[in-house]
Amino acid sequence: xxxxxxxxxxxxxxxxxILTITSAGADDWPQYRGPNHDGKSGEKIxxxxxxxxxxxxxxxxxxxxxxxxxxxxxxxxxxxxxDVEGALREVLVAFDAETGKEDxxxxxGVALYGHDGGNQGKTDNKGGDGPRSTPTVDGGRVYxxxxxxxxxxxxxxxxxxxxxxxxxxxxxxxxxxxxxxxSPLIDGNLLxxxxxxxGQAFLGIDKTDGRVVWKAHDDKITHATPVxxxxxxxxxxxxxxxxxxxxxxPDSGKELWRYSFxxxxxxxxxxxxxxxxxxxxxxxxxxxxxxxxAKTGDAFxxxxxxRKTGDKPVxxxxxTPVYHKGxxxxxxxxxxxxxxxxxxxxxxxxxxMWAKEGFGAGNVLLVDGHILALGDAGxxxxxxxxxxxxxxxxxxxxxxxxCWSSPAVSNGRIFARSTKxxxxxxxxxxSAAK
Numbered sequence: 180x181x182x183x184x185x186x187x188x189x190x191x192x193x194x195x196x197i198l199t200i201t202s203a204g205a206d207d208w209p210q211y212r213g214p215n216h217d218g219k220s221g222e223k224i225x226x227x228x229x230x231x232x233x234x235x236x237x238x239x240x241x242x243x244x245x246x247x248x249x250x251x252x253x254x255x256x257x258x259x260x261x262d263v264e265g266a267l268r269e270v271l272v273a274f275d276a277e278t279g280k281e282d283x284x285x286x287x288g289v290a291l292y293g294h295d296g297g298n299q300g301k302t303d304n305k306g307g308d309g310p311r312s313t314p315t316v317d318g319g320r321v322y323x324x325x326x327x328x329x330x331x332x333x334x335x336x337x338x339x340x341x342x343x344x345x346x347x348x349x350x351x352x353x354x355x356x357x358x359x360x361x362s363p364l365i366d367g368n369l370l371x372x373x374x375x376x377x378g379q380a381f382l383g384i385d386k387t388d389g390r391v392v393w394k395a396h397d398d399k400i401t402h403a404t405p406v407x408x409x410x411x412x413x414x415x416x417x418x419x420x421x422x423x424x425x426x427x428x429p430d431s432g433k434e435l436w437r438y439s440f441x442x443x444x445x446x447x448x449x450x451x452x453x454x455x456x457x458x459x460x461x462x463x464x465x466x467x468x469x470x471x472x473a474k475t476g477d478a479f480x481x482x483x484x485x486r487k488t489g490d491k492p493v494x495x496x497x498x499t500p501v502y503h504k505g506x507x508x509x510x511x512x513x514x515x516x517x518x519x520x521x522x523x524x525x526x527x528x529x530x531x532m533w534a535k536e537g538f539g540a541g542n543v544l545l546v547d548g549h550i551l552a553l554g555d556a557g558x559x560x561x562x563x564x565x566x567x568x569x570x571x572x573x574x575x576x577x578x579x580x581x582c583w584s585s586p587a588v589s590n591g592r593i594f595a596r597s598t599k600x601x602x603x604x605x606x607x608x609x610s611a612a613k
Contacts (some may be wrong), residue, residue: 181431181450183263184344185201187464189486190273190361192450192486199514201406202344203380203530206222206589206590206591207250207251207252207316208220208249208251208589208594209249209250209251209315209317210313210314210316210362210363210365210586211247211249211313211362211365211585212247212449212585213278213544213587214454215407216364216404216406216407217406217451217501217596218450218500218501218543218544218545218585219544219546220544220545220546220547220587220588222546222547222588222590222591223547223606223608224238224546224547224549224588224591225591225606226474226547226549226561226573227572227609228402228561228573228574228606229571231575232559232575232576232577232604232605233575233593233605234601234605235577235602235604235605236277236279236602236604236605237278237279237590237602237603238279238600238601238602238603239274239279239280239281239319239529239600239601240600240601241257241259241260241262241596241597241598241599241601242257242260242261242598242599243260243267243305243308243309243310243598244260244290244308244309244310244327244598245309245310245311245581245583245584245598246258246310246311246520246584247313247542247587247596248311248313248430248459248584248586248595248596248601249313249314249321249587249591250276250587250589250590251255251316251592252316252319252335252336253275253276254273254274254275254276254282254316254335254568255273255274255276256271256273256274256314256335257271257272257277257313257314257321257584257596258271258272258287258310258312258313258314258325259309259437260290260310260345261286261310262382263286265290266271266289267290268286268287268288268289268290268308268389269287269288269289269309269326269334270284270285270286270287270326270333271284271285271286271287271321271323271338273321273335273338273364274601276589276590276592279281279603282338283337284338284340285331285333285338285339285340286327287311287325287331288325288327289307289326289327289328289390291326292308292309292326292356292357292358293356293358297453300543302368302401308357309598310325310326310361311326311402312326312360312361312362312363313404313585314363315362315363315365315370316335317363317386318331318386318465319334319336319423320332320334320341320386321333321334321335321336321366322363322370322386323363324359324361324362324363324393324551325359325511326358326359326360327354327358327359328345328346328352328354328358328368329343329344329345329346329376329580330336330343330344330345330346330372330384330389331487332386332389332391337399340390341440342387342388342460344389344391345385345501347374348375348445349536350375350376350379350391350394351375351379352375352376353374353376353399353400354371354400355400355402356444356479357402357445358446359400359402360402361400361401361402361403361404361405361568362404363498363565364404364407364445365386365405366414366416368385368386368387369383369384369385369392369430370386371383371405371416371429371535372384373398373400373418373455374400375394375588376560377397377502378394378396378397379394379395379396380395380398380399380400380420381396381398381418381427381432383392383393383424383429383430383431383432386394388390393430393432394432395427395431395432395434395473395580396425396434398422398425399418399420399421399422399547400417400418400444401420401421401442401445401446401447402445402497403419403446403447403448403449403450403452403530404449404539405417405418405419405433405449406450406451406452408426408452408457409480410452410454410472410474411455411472411474411479413428413474413479414429415428415435415449416429416450417457418449419440419446419448421442421446422437422439422442423440423441423442423583424437424438424439424440424450424459424481425437426472429433432554435479435482436481438457438459438468438477438483438594439440440468441461441465442461442465443463443465444462445461445462445496445506446461447461447467447496447518448460448461448495448496448497448498448499448555449499451499451507453501453526455471455472455473455503456470456471456472456484456527457469457470458500458502458507458526459474460493460494460495460509461494461495462490462494462496462497462606463513464488464490465488465494466486466487466488466489466494466502467487467493467494467495467529468483468484468485468486469484469485469486469526469527470483471484474594474599475484475563477508477551480604481557483527484528485528486529487528487529489514490512491513492522492531492534493503493511493522493524493529493531494511494512494513494516495509495510495511495512496513496514496540497540497583498541498542498543499542500524500569501544501545501550502545502566503545503564504525504547505525505526505527505566506525506526506532506566507523507524507525507526507546508521508522508523508543508550508564509524509542509543510538510539510540510541510542510543511524511534512539512540512606514613515539515540516539516555517537517539517555518536519536519538519539519540520534520535520537520538521534521537521538521539521543521552521560521562521569522534523565523566525566526574532566532567533566533567534566534569537557538558538560539554539556540555541553541554541555541582541583542581542583542584542585543583543594544587544588545564546588548563548564548611549562549563549564550562550563550564550587551586551593553582553584553586553595554582555581555584556576556582557578557579557582557597558574558575558576559574559575559577559593559595559604560574560588561573561574561577572595577595577604578595578596578599578600578602579597580597580599581597582595583598583599584596584597590606590607591608591609592606592607593604593606593607605609
């Protein structure tokens with residue numbers, strides 16, 4: 180095969196939605212919840228941990244906020260709250276993935292949210308609020324959306340700004356209570372965000388130059404990050420809006436299907452796609468539901484399989500579960516900080532299979548057939564993905580501070596952060612022989 184042929188093949192695959200993260204290596208974790216935004220890693224990891232836990236590669240301060248780590252190109256990216264010349268700012272930071280040494284930092288906005296659990300304007304690491312959006316890395320660039328709906332594109336190596344777009348000023352945008360928490364999503368050549376005004380609530384933006392390719396719809400945004408999916412052979416981007424689920428054609432923003440779902444106060448967990456079933460959940464008494472998506476001709480339908488209301492037993496406050504062989508695994512609780520359970524839920528029916536208390540409002544990933552859970556008190560726990568019972572394999576307390584962000588797995592290492600510090604742990608299979 181010639182290089183020209185391979186380039187054309189890759190271009191065709193992107194157009195068909197077969198490839199989604201163009202610059203990510205097999206072991207990169209370049210965006211919120213991983214390469215395919217499903218919380219899944221294809222790596223093999225060490226499952227028998229030493230008594231004091233996996234080898235600590237590095238630990239570094241990560242004060243304020245709940246932005247997760249993105250790992251790509253030998254760097255680790257996150258957004259923190261820092262004092263910059265006497266003012267609290269949102270700062271996008273790049274660390275060396277091997278050493279944890281800070282490579283560069285760039286201020287991207289004011290760190291004010293209107294709500295922070297009594298810690299407004301402080302930088303003492305006790306944490307109540309701070310940046311919640313996670314950077315996205317692609318093609319040697321890093322993209323970050325701040326709390327005030329300003330989208331930044333920076334050089335991933337140097338931290339210099341390439342372009343920016345202010346959705347409030349440029350697109351009559353409307354922010355929401357506690358401001359933006361959604362992360363930018365890249366699929367192919369376009370970047371997808373929400374937050375514009377009437378007729379331009381959602382935008383498809385050329386990731387190279389910031390040019391708006393399309394803008395459409397009137398829905399109000401939520402704190403949930405959109406997800407890419409291929410359903411019935413059709414690539415789509417699914418937003419979780421204040422009206423419910425909204426699926427859009429990536430190239431035009433055309434509506435493919437909708438599913439009405441109640442909004443109250445805040446919707447924060449991303450939609451979850453498993454084949455032709457889409458799951459969604461929200462706190463504040465709303466609950467959860469699953470819908471089956473079908474296509475006849477050019478028309479899509481969304482048929483509800485089940486819906487459960489209230490804050491128990493099936494609800495995700497902001498932690499999106501993972502899917503494995505017919506079941507959901509995740510933090511199913513609402514404001515049960517420190518005590519909330521990790522649960523296994525049958526996706527087709529919403530039936531609870533088992534529950535294990537003591538995790539709180541953390542997050543989970545699926546790696547090597549196991550659930551990797553980060554509890555909100557800093558405990559990292561490895562559990563078999565078994566729908567019959569809770570089977571804990573390993574556990575270690577790794578971080579001080581509040582852990583409401585999602586961990587990442589890249590190149591045999593776990594990257595996790597809190598409102599106080601970030602860590603890198605070696606869980607590579609080769610480390611077992613050392």
